[in-house]
Amino acid sequence: xxxxxxxxxxxxxxxxxxxxxxxxxxxxxxxxxxxxxxxxxxxxxxxxxxxxxxxxxxxxxxxxxxxxxxxxxxxxxxxxxxxxxxxxxxxxxxxxxxxxxxxxxxxxxxxxxxxxxxxxxxxxxxxxxxxxxxxxxxxxxxxxxxxxxxxxxxxxxxxxxxxxxxxxxxxxxxxxxxxxxxxxxxxxxxxxxxxxxxxxxxxxxxxxxxxxxxxxxxxxxxxxxxxxxxxxxxxxxxxxxxxxxxxxxxxxxxxxxxxxxxxxxxxxxxxxxxxxxxxxxxxxxxxxxxxxxxxxxxxxxxxxxxxxxxxxxxxxxxxxxxxxxxxxxxxxxxxxxxxxxxxxxxxxxxxxxxxxxxxxxxxx
Numbered sequence: 001x002x003x004x005x006x007x008x009x010x011x012x013x014x015x016x017x018x019x020x021x022x023x024x025x026x027x028x029x030x031x032x033x034x035x036x037x038x039x040x041x042x043x044x045x046x047x048x049x050x051x052x053x054x055x056x057x058x059x060x061x062x063x064x065x066x067x068x069x070x071x072x073x074x075x076x077x078x079x080x081x082x083x084x085x086x087x088x089x090x091x092x093x094x095x096x097x098x099x100x101x102x103x104x105x106x107x108x109x110x111x112x113x114x115x116x117x118x119x120x121x122x123x124x125x126x127x128x129x130x131x132x133x134x135x136x137x138x139x140x141x142x143x144x145x146x147x148x149x150x151x152x153x154x155x156x157x158x159x160x161x162x163x164x165x166x167x168x169x170x171x172x173x174x175x176x177x178x179x180x181x182x183x184x185x186x187x188x189x190x191x192x193x194x195x196x197x198x199x200x201x202x203x204x205x206x207x208x209x210x211x212x213x214x215x216x217x218x219x220x221x222x223x224x225x226x227x228x229x230x231x232x233x234x235x236x237x238x239x240x241x242x243x244x245x246x247x248x249x250x251x252x253x254x255x256x257x258x259x260x261x262x263x264x265x266x267x268x269x270x271x272x273x274x275x276x277x278x279x280x281x282x283x284x285x286x287x288x289x290x291x292x293x294x295x296x297x298x299x300x301x302x303x304x305x306x307x308x309x310x311x312x313x314x315x316x317x318x319x320x321x322x323x324x325x326x327x328x329x330x331x332x333x334x335x336x337x338x339x340x341x342x343x344x345x346x347x348x349x350x351x352x353x354x355x356x357x358x359x360x361x362x363x364x
Contacts, residue, residue: 008135010313011106013135014038015077018108021051021060022143027195027219028054030246031289033111033147035060035186037079042103043266047071049230055289065100072323073101080140085120093125104130108140134258149312155282160295160302161192161315163357169323170299170331175208180200181319184355187216192315194219197290198249200281202301203229212239213296214246222246224290227268228301230276232256243267249283276286278310303333306344311364314346318358 004012016170021036022231029052031036039048040069048071050063056156057065061083065072083093083105097105110133111117124131141148146157164170170180179186182232193199194215201211213225225240225248233250240248241264248268253276261270273280278301285293295305305311316331349361 004135007051007132008292011076011078014040015080015106015108015140016262017049018060018078018080019139021049024051025053026143027197029290030197030291031055031147031150031199031286033081033144033291035081036066037077039064039072039077039090039102040076041068041071042074044076053202056089059090059093062090062096065096075104076104077102078135078362080107080120082107082109082116082120083124083142084111084113084116084189085123085279086115088115092120094120094127097124097254098127098129099350102129102292104132105261106132106135106137109137109144123247128295145338150291152285155279155286155310156197156290156293157313158293158295158305159192159196159283159313159315159316160297160305160309161189162302163189163317164331165319165321165323167322167324168330169328172323173325173327173329175329176362178209180321180323181317181357183357185317185319185357185359188354188359189317190214191215192216192217193223193294196223196292196294198224198226198293199287200228200293200295200297200301201236202226202297203231204300205212205296206234206238206240208298210239211296212245217337224249224285226251226281226289226293228252228278228281228297230255232258232260234260236260241265241267247363251284263289278305278308297332299329301331303332303335306332306364307335313349313364314360314362314363316362317354318360320356 017106018036018038021035025034030053036051041047048064048068082134085092085094101237103217121131149157199213214222225246229252249271251271253273346362349363351360
């Protein structure tokens with residue numbers, strides 16, 4: 001809490017509670033951010049709390065105010081994100097706060113959305129409310145790093161995941177790779193998927209593994225499944241073509257042979273791109289409301305995604321196994337580096353044990 005004023009420090013415990021509330025909807029709110037709020041009456045007693053549960057649903061401030069009722073008058077609301085001041089799928093929260101008769105609004109972070117970005121704060125102050133900004137700002141920005149990234153860059157936050165042996169192999173020379181990690185690690189992958197808006201694979205992974213790419217019921221709806229193919233050399237029968245459980249998009253560039261679709265059954269959506277650049281795919285997925293995507297692809301596409309700045313975070317599962325083999329598979333292709341100084345340097349986030357395996361998260 002270094003750098004906070006005494007006035008800001010007073011609200012830290014309540015902002016922590018608001019952050020906890022916001023995270024209850026992690027992975028459920030895209031294209032919106034996660035937001036939590038608490039309402040205190042004029043004596044400082046908690047009288048209402050809420051969080052945003054999904055796009056089109058009431059915002060956190062409204063949920064908290066509804067619970068507080070008339071007790072919000074002359075009280076304080078503590079909210080992780082600047083209240084909106086524009087008409088979207090729901091009315092502006094600033095007007096509801098003013099109407100509720102609140103005395104004070106405590107805000108964690110400014111909304112990066114240009115439709116809001118400081119305008120909500122100005123509207124509240126112009127109406128006579130006291131506004132305190134920047135309480136646990138870094139924590140509030142961290143829980144919404146994917147939303148902030150999409151607003152500022154026009155594409156979702158990308159996570160690249162792979163599982164490998166201790167000697168850095170993702171499979172044997174004959175292509176066998178099932179299963180390198182144990183069930184606990186695989187369950188962790190399903191949980192990671194449940195917090196993402198889309199899971200992306202290439203044609204090679206589809207042909208080799210015929211994956212389902214679901215969270216195994218950990219999220220509803222399931223994340224969007226995306227097959228990114230250069231050639232459309234894809235099997236006519238695959239688990240991803242069954243869209244009863246989860247939606248599927250087949251994305252392809254100008255080299256794709258559209259004859260593949262000639263007798264293809266309905267279900268998956270088709271997405272024709274102008275190039276095979278992963279960044280163009282992510283721009284399209286941002287337009288579909290994705291804040292965060294998970295790359296579960298093979299070495300060539302993974303390398304291309306990193307080179308295109310489409311990966312902001314790595315999640316690597318390491319099994320205590322040695323696969324060996326001179327021609328055994330590696331998780332990435334060549335970046336063309338000629339010196340150690342030109343390589344990618346990542347920042348350690350955390351390392352934890354998942355059953356017999358390790359899960360290492362790192363950021364670019």
